[in-house]
Each structure stands twice: as structure tokens, then as C-alpha cells.
Amino acid sequence: MPTPAESLINLETRFWQSMVNQDxxxxxxxxxxxxxxxxxxxxxxxxxxxxxxMADQGSMIVTSFELSDMDVLFANDSTAILTYRVKQAVAxxxxxxxxxxxxxxxxxxxxxxxxxxxxxxxxxxxxxxGVGHGG
Numbered sequence: 001m002p003t004p005a006e007s008l009i010n011l012e013t014r015f016w017q018s019m020v021n022q023d024x025x026x027x028x029x030x031x032x033x034x035x036x037x038x039x040x041x042x043x044x045x046x047x048x049x050x051x052x053x054m055a056d057q058g059s060m061i062v063t064s065f066e067l068s069d070m071d072v073l074f075a076n077d078s079t080a081i082l083t084y085r086v087k088q089a090v091a092x093x094x095x096x097x098x099x100x101x102x103x104x105x106x107x108x109x110x111x112x113x114x115x116x117x118x119x120x121x122x123x124x125x126x127x128x129x130g131v132g133h134g135g
């Protein structure tokens with residue numbers, strides 16, 4: 001049986017795989033409603049229908065990912081924060097060459113009954129030097 005931290009890492013990985021698979025229903029089941037996101041595009045709050053619209057109609061799609069340097073911090077029994085590095089390939093939905101991005105991400109998960117749901121996700125471009133993880 002996986003540890004609580006391993007379970008959350010598995011959920012985060014499942015969310016990423018749902019983006020690659022363009023499987024919005026799986027991603028939506030993992031999201032709290034509403035959820036927040038902070039990225040270079042700004043801050044947004046969205047519900048599950050809003051996520052579906054982004055997933056189905058967004059101009060860019062995730063084509064692959066590699067998660068590393070995963071850390072899990074439990075703020076309490078029902079709140080966990082994951083931080084990690086991700087190498088993601090994104091491509092235009094309409095077709096074209098993918099670009100690879102190295103990012104530092106975090107996700108905040110809350111327990112809603114027996115189910116963990118992602119309530120907030122952040123992403124920041126990683127520095128080319130690789131400095132920054134762990135202090």
C-alpha cells in the first residue's frame with residue numbers, strides 16, 4: 001500500500017497523464033471546484049466546466065512530461081503541498097513542433113471526504129542553471 005505522500009504523487013502524475021491523453025473527465029475528477037492556477041499567463045479561478053473548456057479548446061496541448069525532485073509537505077491531515085520540477089513538451093493544438101519547457105511547479109491538494117482534490121497549481125519557468133530546488 002502506498003504511503004500518503006506516494007498516493008499524492010500518483011494523483012499528480014495521473015493528472016499530468018490526463019493532459020497528455022487529452023482526457024478532461026479524469027482531470028476534472030481530480031480537481032476541487034473551484035480551483036486556482038498561477039502561471040506566466042496570470043492567475044485564474046475556474047470550475048470543472050471551465051477546465052473542460054481550457055482542455056478542449058486551448059491553443060496549446062501537453063504532449064509529454066517528466067516529473068522529478070518531488071517533495072510532499074502535509075500542512076495538516078487534509079492539506080498537502082507538492083513541489084517538483086517538470087520537463088514538459090507543449091505543442092500547438094492545430095499541429096506543429098513541440099517546445100520543451102523546464103518548470104518548477106507546485107500543487108495544493110485538499111482531502112474532501114475520502115478523496116484528494118487539487119485546489120491550486122502554480123508553475124514558474126526554471127532557471128537554466130538548475131539552481132533553486134531545495135534552497
